[in-house]
Amino acid sequence: MKTPVCVLRLPRGPDGTSRGFDPSSARYQALCTPTISASGPVDCVDLRSEQRARSFLRERYLRSLIAMVKRNVKFTMYEKVKVDAVFAGSDIDILNFQVEDLETPLGVQKEALIRCPDVISYSFEIDSSL
């Protein structure tokens, strides 16, 4: 049973406090690109099939996140950092992962937020129901 270390409060990043409207975020690009870029004629049928593909892919991804909750996940990050943690949740833009019992060289952080731009990949095991 690992004893958690006390919470380290790191300084706020350059993003500031506002949740703001970030035109460089992936979400903005995905939602507004069709109206901005001139990447070819955007007709109704194309938009419909693109949206269908988008919701198909997103639903599967959300289900994979649901399957990950409460499991041990290994995160491979930049600067050769590999950490283990228990996955708790993600935000809507997949920019931050909430984790518990994050094992770091400083000790076990009871609760932590991992920034997704710092992550290269993550992995976990699952039982197949078949």
Next chain:
Amino acid sequence: MNEWCRKKPLEWQEYVNKEVKVNAAEQEYEGWVFTVDPVSANIVLVNLKDGGKASVMAVMGHAVEAVEVLREGDSSMADQLTSLFMPAGAQSYSREELENRKSCLRDWLEKNRIPFTEQGAQQETLCVAGVLTVNPPYGPEDCSSSNEIILSRVQHLIQSNPGCQQDQ
């Protein structure tokens, strides 16, 4: 944004159910593509193992350098991938069972004087009061509506159906 992130959802969908090799940050990842998240371009790869386990690896979209398709998956692989994450206990009903369930629900709605219409290519969807739809297999979880109050009322109603030939 790298080239992978600039792809469109239809292009990403092409990779689903294929075995691929992903190069990211000087590492290689291989596996069957379960999905590519359209918001972050993360690729979710699955490797099925013996003993009923599977290892899932996701590569973040911003880290992807190259994706190479190794193999196409067949329909049994597609089913295995889908069943890994979809809710357990998902039953499949036969046509008659679905028809019975639909009539059962229809009678219950009529009894409770709730207006509804049947819609869809095979009249399989019930549209209740013009704001809520019920899809097969017509359980409380199969209702969808943008109005929370109506959704909750109809769900309770369906749940309180004394039932026909229920296959509990």
